[in-house]
Amino acid sequence: MSDLFIKICGLRTARDVDTCVEAGADAIGFVFATSARTVDAATARQLAERVPDHVLTVGVFRGQPLSEVRRLTQESGIDAVQLHGDEGPEYYEALRARGRTLIRATAHLPAQLGELGEDLLLLDAPDPGSGKPWNWASPTFAAPTGRWLLAGGLHPGNVRHAIETTGAWGVDVSSGVESERGVKSGDLIRTFIATARR
Numbered sequence: 001m002s003d004l005f006i007k008i009c010g011l012r013t014a015r016d017v018d019t020c021v022e023a024g025a026d027a028i029g030f031v032f033a034t035s036a037r038t039v040d041a042a043t044a045r046q047l048a049e050r051v052p053d054h055v056l057t058v059g060v061f062r063g064q065p066l067s068e069v070r071r072l073t074q075e076s077g078i079d080a081v082q083l084h085g086d087e088g089p090e091y092y093e094a095l096r097a098r099g100r101t102l103i104r105a106t107a108h109l110p111a112q113l114g115e116l117g118e119d120l121l122l123l124d125a126p127d128p129g130s131g132k133p134w135n136w137a138s139p140t141f142a143a144p145t146g147r148w149l150l151a152g153g154l155h156p157g158n159v160r161h162a163i164e165t166t167g168a169w170g171v172d173v174s175s176g177v178e179s180e181r182g183v184k185s186g187d188l189i190r191t192f193i194a195t196a197r198r
Helices: 014-023 041-048 066-076 089-095 159-166 186-197
Strands: 005-008 027-031 056-061 080-083 101-106 120-123 148-150 170-173 178-180
Touching (some): 014 027, 056 101, 066 080
16 A cells, blocks of 8 residues: 555435545545535535545635635534635644644645645646646646645546656545546546545
8 A cells, every 4th residue: 555645526326425434545635616516514514424544524615705614614624725716824833723633725836745834735737627637747737845735637547657747645536437527437537546545
């Protein structure tokens, strides 16, 4: 078993949560930002309660007011907050709490872990949501260092190559394990995790 950190994002059903846990995911994400994968706090809480302690539960936010991020985090009972917009250091400062992991998502390079006070850095595709990954082999692609996750355009067919090329500490996938937009495939989740760890 490799030490690679794997996060599966955009979960909305108990079946998908159970599949991720059984397949060996390290983290699962619930989207609170506007998306085809959005869940409410009550649903996220029910799903998060199914998750064993060793798997991180993450709430994903984009450009939402700090008060809303705080409220949804509290109501859902999640372990980690992922900020996916232009939130400044004041968000990270205000959201820091004992035992809570803060994740900063960015689509800009160069990016350095800890610039805004985050615990983990997530590097999204240059055009987030497009499904088009970075050209990892390009000389202009400067991989971050430390605890960073590669996201954007990953799927079972390219994840191994992505890890070997970038040296990523972890990977994050959402649409790459879906049978249709917003609908996860258990087979693709299992294949993605097994392939990434190979």
